Amino acid sequence: MDAARKSASADAGAKDGSVLNRSIMQLLEHVEYRLITGGEDLEAIYRLRYRSYLRSGMCGPIASGMFEDRWDNLPNSYRFGIYCYGELVSTVRLHYITSEHPYSPSVDAYPEILIERLARGESFIDGTRFATDPDSAPAPGVLPFLTLRICMVAYSYFRQTAMFIPIKLEHSAFYSRFFSAKQRTEGKAFPGVVPPLALFEIPGNEENVHRILDRLPFFRSTATEQRLMFGNPAINRLTPLSIVPTAKYYRTAA
Numbered sequence: 653m654d655a656a657r658k659s660a661s662a663d664a665g666a667k668d669g670s671v672l673n674r675s676i677m678q679l680l681e682h683v684e685y686r687l688i689t690g691g692e693d694l695e696a697i698y699r700l701r702y703r704s705y706l707r708s709g710m711c712g713p714i715a716s717g718m719f720e721d722r723w724d725n726l727p728n729s730y731r732f733g734i735y736c737y738g739e740l741v742s743t744v745r746l747h748y749i750t751s752e753h754p755y756s757p758s759v760d761a762y763p764e765i766l767i768e769r770l771a772r773g774e775s776f777i778d779g780t781r782f783a784t785d786p787d788s789a790p791a792p793g794v795l796p797f798l799t800l801r802i803c804m805v806a807y808s809y810f811r812q813t814a815m816f817i818p819i820k821l822e823h824s825a826f827y828s829r830f831f832s833a834k835q836r837t838e839g840k841a842f843p844g845v846v847p848p849l850a851l852f853e854i855p856g857n858e859e860n861v862h863r864i865l866d867r868l869p870f871f872r873s874t875a876t877e878q879r880l881m882f883g884n885p886a887i888n889r890l891t892p893l894s895i896v897p898t899a900k901y902y903r904t905a906a
Contacts, residue, residue: 672797672868673868673869673870675791675794676794676797676798676868676870677869677870677899677900679736679790679791679794679798680798680870680897680899680900682736682737682790683734683735683736683798683896683897684735684894684895684896684897685732685733685734685735685802685881685894685895685896685897686732686733686734686735686893686894686895687730687731687732687880687881687893687895688731688732688733689893693733694731695718696733696740697731697733697740697743697783698718698719698720699717699718700733700740700742700743700783700784700785701718701719701720701743701781701783702714702717702718702719703783703785704783704784704785705719705783705845709846709847710845710846710847711844711845711846712846719781719783719844721757721781721843721844723745723747723755723756723757723780724745726747726755726756727753728747728748728749728753728755728756729745729746729747730745730746730747730748730806730881730882731743731745732744732745732746732802732881734795734798734799734802736788736790736798737790739788740785740788741784741785741788741789741790741795741798742782742783742784742785742795742798742799743781743782743783743784743799744779744780744781744782744783744799744800744802744803745779745780745781746777746778746779746780746802746803746806747777747778747780748775748776748777748806748810748812748882749766749770749775749776749777749778750770750775751770751771751773754766754767754770756778756780757778757780757818757842757843757844758778758780758816758818758851759778760843761818761840761841761842761843761849761851762816762818762836762837762840762851765816765836765837765851766816769813774812774813774814775810775812775813776812776813776814776815776816777803777806777807777810777812777814777815777816778815778816779800779803779815779816779817780817780818782799782800782817784796784799796826797868797870801870801871801873801897801899802881803815803854804861804864804865804871804872804873805871805873805877805878805881805882806881806882807856807861808872808873808878809878809879809881809882809883810882811856812856813856814853814854814855814856815853815854815856816836816851816852816853816854817833817851817852817854818842818849818850818851818852819849819850819852820839820847820848820849820850821839821850824850824852827852827854830864830867830868831854831860831864832854832855832860832863832864833852833853833854834852834853834854834855835850835851835852836850836851836852836853837850837851838850869899870897870899871899872898872899873897873898873899874898874901876898877895877896877897877898880893880895881895
């Protein structure tokens with residue numbers, strides 16, 4: 653009976669995964685990632701951050717209606733807007749941190765975790781300022797996957813030791829389930845937001861990354877997409893760069 657129940661559960665999980673994969677792959681036909689440099693696009697993601705954070709209690713009222721901070725314009729910063737059917741639906745910011753460029757909000761918030769490891773030569777992606785507009789979601793539950801796909805493209809480009817994400821503890825089950833994320837700190841004050849955030853680490857070893865990509869193939873990307881996203885930080889570009897997801901081309905390109 654136990655074996656039958658486990659088999660049924662595995663079959664259901666595989667079916668759910670297939671449905672999710674088909675749904676996201678279809679949506680990617682209508683998605684573009686925009687590496688944001690300035691102007692109206694930059695204001696748009698700052699306004700989206702603010703609306704999302706205000707609604708979820710991450711921040712209080714801000715007169716400008718925009719949420720930005722001192723880490724946005726660092727030379728190792730990558731700010732992305734995710735557009736679906738031409739509409740901005742989410743945003744995320746990544747910092748690539750090394751011993752040469754140890755600058756990011758998580759380094760400042762959790763130095764006891766990151767400073768020593770950076771000094772040993774490890775490298776990390778720091779993912780922050782994840783914000784979505786649920787009113788514009790093309791389907792329920794898809795925005796986290798469309799947005800976090802950028803993080804997996806980053807791994808494929810940088811091959812960093814790990815990725816760190818500061819999150820509210822109530823979101824930890826999602827990251828643990830899909831990314832094998834491990835909690836590294838208790839919830840603590842994080843710059844710019846109201847609730848305490850805990851630092852979670854997504855291991856960058858080949859076993860974990862291959863498990864994620866095999867389970868969720870829409871996270872795959874070609875070398876061209878990786879270079880377009882991360883070959884040059886947005887801060888060094890004069891105009892925004894729009895990037896089309898390449899998951900469906902991965903097998904051909906490989």
